Amino acid sequence: MPEGRASTGTITIRPGTLEDIPALVGLLMQAYRGLEEYGEESPKEAKHYLKWLRRTCKEGFLVAEAEGRPVGFIAACPDWKDWELGVVLEIHEIAVAPDWQGKGVGKALLEEVYALGRAHGMSLAALWVGEGNRKARRWYTKLGFKEIGRWGDWIRMFRPIPAAKDE
Template identity: 30%
Template sequence: MARMGADDLLIRTAKDDDEDAIARIDREAWSWLSDVVPQPAEDAEIFDDRRPPEQFLVAELDGRVVGHIRQAPPTPLASNRHVRQIQGLAVSPEAQGRGVGQALVEAACAVARADGIRKMTLRVLGHNAPARRLYERCGFVVDGVLPEEFLLDGRYVDDVWMGRPLND
């Protein structure tokens, strides 16, 4: 799909045989900082009828999948078809800090814009400062906050809703 930077980073649409790599990255990157469910099992299924490979972009660095992002309609409503939502982003620990996350977010927004989507949204945990900074660098702003929406690892955590117009 797109090559980016001197590290030979390639962003492309996921294929069926990327499922194991995506599952590995989800396990490696899992943390209560970013997740509201327990760490995924070794045999966790990634792709299904609701989450087909076409909704995922993967990042390859030197030929190895090191990150992924999923974008999907936030609801099945026709009145909401102009919006997409980022519903998962993970970068393997060895590739973090190299711009992979930002490249994935920008690529997801570009794909959505090319599909005629007007707005990209996402939800991020209030205490996840690194992710919030990443999304802000990518042009997202806070649309709203649900205070103490989750109880994670003994702490109440806000659910922050962010959005970015794509029709600019």
């Protein structure tokens, strides 16, 4: 398998490219259906946001592909300065296409960025989640994140980056 790609069952995780952006715009808009206040207002806004994520996260901008199309993506910075926590692995965004949710794609994407965080010597992963995004808050809690604060409608969560399973 070429460097920078990982295969998890039927999905392949690889670096995201500019060519992925149009497909990811649709994916993002669908994933946030019903959660519009925490998503992007329009496909145009989503395109700007995705380009910003790709530019900002560089090696932490990863796409999960199945059946020849993106079915999820994650954008994480492995050396993000947080004013309270210090330098952390910051998970800016994660989204899985509705028809692929609940199949382990999100978990596989998180595990890839944990590996990136470890490679950068990070010990903590952190993120912001919308207060009303109960589904994602439950999901993060199930995956070991704890709520540590809030800013307006946004909840701050963090967890120690787990050790590699095969170390």
